[in-house]
Amino acid sequence: MFKNIVFTIITIGFCIKGNAQTVSAEVKEERNIYEKIYDAPLNVAGKQQLSLHELYNEKPLLLALVFTRCSGVCNPFLLQLKENLQFRTKDNSFNVLVLSFDPRDSIKDMNLLAKKFDLENNKQWFFAVTDSITKLNQSISFNPVWDSVINQYDHDALLVGINSEGYITKKLIGIRRGHDMDLLIASVNNVFSPTYRLPSKNLLFSCFNYDPKTGKNKLGLGLIFIALPAVLTVLMLIFISYFVKHKRPEIEETS
Amino acid sequence: MQQQPILVLFLALAGITTIVFTYIFVSSKKAAQSEKGMSNPLKKRFWFSLILFVILSIFTTATLPDSPYYLFADETPAKVVHVAARQFTFFLSEKAIDPASPTGEDIELPADELVEFRVTSLDVNHGFAIYNNSNRLITQVQAMPGYVNRLRYKFKEPGQYDILCLEYCGMAHQAMRASFTVK
Amino acid sequence: MESIKLRKITSVWVITVLILFIVSITLGILMRLNQGEVISQSPVTFYSNLTTHGLTMIGIWFVAGMAAVNYLMQRYIKTSYAANVIALVFTVIGVLMLWTATFIGKFHAAWTFLYPLPFKEMGAATWATLLFLASLTVLGIGWLIWSISLMTQILKKYSIAQAFAWQHFKKNPKVETPPFILISMITLIGVIACLFAAVVLLVLFYAEYFSKGNFVNDALLMKNLTYFFGHTIANEMLYLGLAVIYELFSEVSGRPKWKTTWYVALAWNFTLIFVLTAFFHHLYMDFVQPEGLQIIGQLASYLASLPAAGVTVFSVFIAVYRTKIKWSLTNLLFFIGIAGWVIGGLGAVIDSTISNNIVLHNTLWVPAHFHTYNAMGNVLFSLGFFYWFSTQFSENSKVSKFTTLTLTLLLIGGIGFLLAFYFGGADSIPRRYSIYPSDFPMAAPMATIGATFATIYLIAILIFFFNIYKRCLKILFSPS
Incomplete structure (x- = not known):
């Protein structure tokens, strides 16, 4: 019995290990937190020239960095972002800025991109280019590298949370789960969560997953293990009581 | 106190x-x-x-x-300090710390402004306890591997503050310490 | 009613516990002397002694309570002698394994062996870690068999509802559940739950150990399980002592026996719930633990004191206040023990307040309060039983002259030793430091003072031991 349990657990352990993603984004994501983002002048599709601060002062921002000629991660990244945010936009607590980091991109290119994702009329989404992309990249430690062989940028799929004072509150690298998105949205709205988990850890028996949407912790598989001893005890109590019942004598009644 | x-x-x-x-x-x-x-x-x-x-x-x-x-929950910190604890030392840095090759630096913090410590551990459970100039424990948090705990604090008095490990972590637990200054 | 066999094995328990107690106190004194820089141990020696001291103390006072409850339970129901023997054999083997792991293998992860510390080269060799985990397994299995056996025997006579005294919530209950049975039942449930927690914890440890790092545990889950087991067993062993007091206090005082009433039943049923959730207060400084559980931790810790003070302590007051009773070493130890338990409880409630915990957690305040309700509480409950037990089968002769001396030394030694801890805690001195950094000039002298008073406490225990061991041996070797 005991051996079986151990074996099962070990087998599950192996499976999890096999699936574990090897993100090394841990460090990059921690850079520049609570630093001010560079206040770049923007050319926003369908709008006049304005500064980044005018956008974030109005509402906290999620900043996504892409380039239109990307044949890699940018498209799935934006698609996923759109899908992720579909059900999170009701509270209307933030805007999304999709900014090109490729100097070749024009405002027209960005307009086309918006159309492609059916977002050109969505008031929450802005598509923009800037002529100070280097300074902006520096302020968020974003380093796209031009690869002349494939004629593409080698870059991270980066999402930056900016609160209404222009501080970087959180960064997400790679296409991430909805849960991380919730943490990001909470952070730009200055909702403090006293803890978070490191992205590279993928553990089977975690007790709780913080849900910033509700501000509560969702129960994890590990919680079963905390409750297990008490449940086992109660079950055993009932079980034993049932089996010794016939042996129970009539207790003399006290008057 | x-x-x-x-x-x-x-x-x-x-x-x-x-x-x-x-x-x-x-x-x-x-x-x-x-x-x-x-x-x-x-x-x-x-x-x-x-x-x-x-x-x-x-x-x-x-x-x-x-x-x-619940303390200072609705404020934006003026400074964030990353802390990685490892048997038997603390790495403190204003930049994120790479677990593969952790490095620390001297930390100077502003007085009367909100500071956030992002505390994690690279091996076992450690304690991250801040002691003031007169060696009084003023605040603490645990450093747990796999998680980051965010401790917020406003230092009122300038001076040197010591960090001691307050969770037993092995044979040199009593010698595990670091310090920073508040100006 | 008691069988001779039970009498004999109980005397073996008494002698074993007292001998292990004396060794463990000595280790404690050595640690305080090392902190006081009177002697000089290597940190590894210090921390392996710390591990031995903590686990042995928890273990012996748990089995002392169990042995006492088992002995007295024979008055109401037939208990299993075999389970008692198994527990004794497993305890002795378990302690020997533990001591081998710590004294020879130099295993030094402290009695909380907080994951993943035991995996970080914690001993002279890796076998020490495995032997340590194995020793816990042996102890756990032995105790689990014993607790389940006792619970089964109770259930053979009482239904679940009767064992929990639920019929007392109605007026004029037809069946009376003796308080002793009620408290034993409540306590055994808690004991079994925390031993199950230990089983889950150990399985997860073994899984990681034998998978050679392929299976990795979650540190937060492991910490929760560690304190589910550790806190709860330390708490339940106190309640085992209380069961003994409910049974014996009035008896040795020559007063009518205590009865179960609706408020006694209610108090103990609530206690079960509070005890199983109070352990969350060990994780206050882990901000990763959800706030809901932190608040439950504080509420449960606060509320646990209500039934204890309102029912148990008050019952003792009623029994004693302006009432002529026969005072003997037994009920004096009980009475002082209750006082120690209350004072330790006050220190605990202060520490279980989250906003206080942030400046008290893992300072000397923690050993201060738990030594109060152990060394000056639970230990005295068990010593009271030991003394009563040893005098059951021999002519009561010239014992009174030891009474005053033993109690005086116990009180002086105990209070002095504890105050050194409390003042240290209020002075922010960390616990579990083999030597103190120069930032704390008062720490070393205070440790020496603590060691001195602890030695006085040890002398009291030695006097007590020499007072009763002959009588216990006589019981053991009396013809069956």
Whole structure:
């Protein structure tokens, strides 16, 4: 019995290990937190020239960095972002800025991109280019590298949370789960969560997953293990009581 | 500092307890064979429990909002310090710390401004306890592998602050320490 | 009613516990002397002694309570002698394994062996870690068999509802559940739950150990399980002592036996719930633990004191106040023990307040309060039983002259030793430091003072031991 349990657990352990993603984004994501983002002048599709601060002062921002000629991660990244945010936009607590980091991109290119994702009329989404992309990249430690062989940028799929004072509150690298998105949205709205988990850890028996949407912790598989001893005890109590019942004598009644 | 009132409160309560027990013991020693003991014990028990309940409720309501999870929750910190604890040292840095090759730097923090420590551990559980110039424990948080705990604090006094490990972590636990300055 | 066999095995328990107690106190004194820089141990020696001291103390006072409860339970129901023997054999083997792991293998992860510390080269060799985990397994299995056996025997006579005294919530209950049975039942449930927690914890440890790092545990889950087991067992062993007091206090005082009433039943049923959730207060400084559980931790810790003070302590007051009773070493130890328990409880309630915990957690305040309700509480409950037990089968002769001396030394030694801890805690001195950094000039002298008073406490225990061991041996070797 005991051996079986151990074996099962070990087998599950192996499976999890096999699936574990090897993100090394841990460090990059921690850079520049609570630093001010560079206040770049923007050319926003369908709008006049304005500064980044005018956008974030109005509402906290999620900043996504892409380039239109990307044949890699940018498209799935934006698609996923759109899908992720579909059900999170009701509270209307933030805007999304999709900014090109490729100097070749024009405002027209960005307009086309918006159309492609059916977002050109969505008031929450802005598509923009800037002529100070280097300074902006520096302020968020974003380093796209031009690869002349494939004629593409080698870059991270980066999402930056900016609160209404222009501080970087959180960064997400790679296409991430909805849960991380919730943490990001909470952070730009200055909702403090006293803890978070490191992205590279993928553990089977975690007790709780913080849900910033509700501000509560969702129960994890590990919680079963905390409750297990008490449940086992109660079950055993009932079980034993049932089996010794016939042996129970009539207790003399006290008057 | 918070510790002194705590000690006084405890010693006072312990003193009262001792007096009550002694008084009851002496009352038994002096009692005549015929004495009946406590009158109306059920009623007294009820009032005793009720008063205790009220005191505890007041204490709970008064102290819970001061829990560290709620402190400075709606402010943006002026500075964030990354902390990685490892047997038997602390790495402190204003930049994110790479777990593969952790490095620290000298930390200088502003007084009267909100600072956030993002504390994690690279191996076992450690404690991250901040002691002020007069070696008083002012705040702490645990460093747990796999998680980042965010401790927020406003330092009022400039000077050197020490960090000691307050979770037993092995043979050099007592020597695990670091420090930073507040200006 | 008691069988001779039970009498004999109980005397073996008494002697074993006292001998292990004396060794463990000595280790404690050595640690305080090392902190006081009177002697000089290597940190590894210090921390392996710390591990031995903590686990042995928890273990012996748990089995002392169990042995006492088992002995007295024979008055109401038939208990299993075999389970008692198994527990004794497993305890002795378990302690020997533990001591081998710590004294020879130099295993030094402290009695909380907080994951993943035991995996970080914690001993002279890796076998020490495995032997340590194995020793816990042996102890756990032995104790689990014993607790389940006792619970089964109770259930053979009482239904679940009767064992929990639920019929007392109605007026004029037809069946009376003796308080002793009620408290034993409540306590055994808690004991079994925390031993199950230990089983889950150990399985997860073994899984990681034998998978050679392929299976990795979650540190937060492991910490929760560690304190589910550790806190709860330390708490339940106190309640085992209380069960003994409910049974014996009035008896040795020559007063009518205590009865179960609706408020006694209610108090103990609530206690079960509070005890199983109070352990969350060990994780206050882990902000990763959800706030809900932190608040439950504080509420449960606060509320646990209500039934204890309102029912148990008050019952003792009623029994004693202006009532002529026969004072003997037994009920004096009980009475002082209750006082120690209350004072330790006050220190605990202060520490279980989250906003206080942030400046008290893992300072000397923690050993201060738990030594109060152990060394000056629970230990005295068990010593009271030991003394009563040893005098059951021999002519009561010239014992009174030891009474005053033993109690005086116990009180002086105990209070002095504890105050050194409390003042240290209020002075922010960390716990579990083999030597103190120069930032705390008062720490070393205070440790020496603590060691001195602890030695006085040890002398009291030695006097007590020499007072009763002959009588216990006589019981053991009396013809069956």
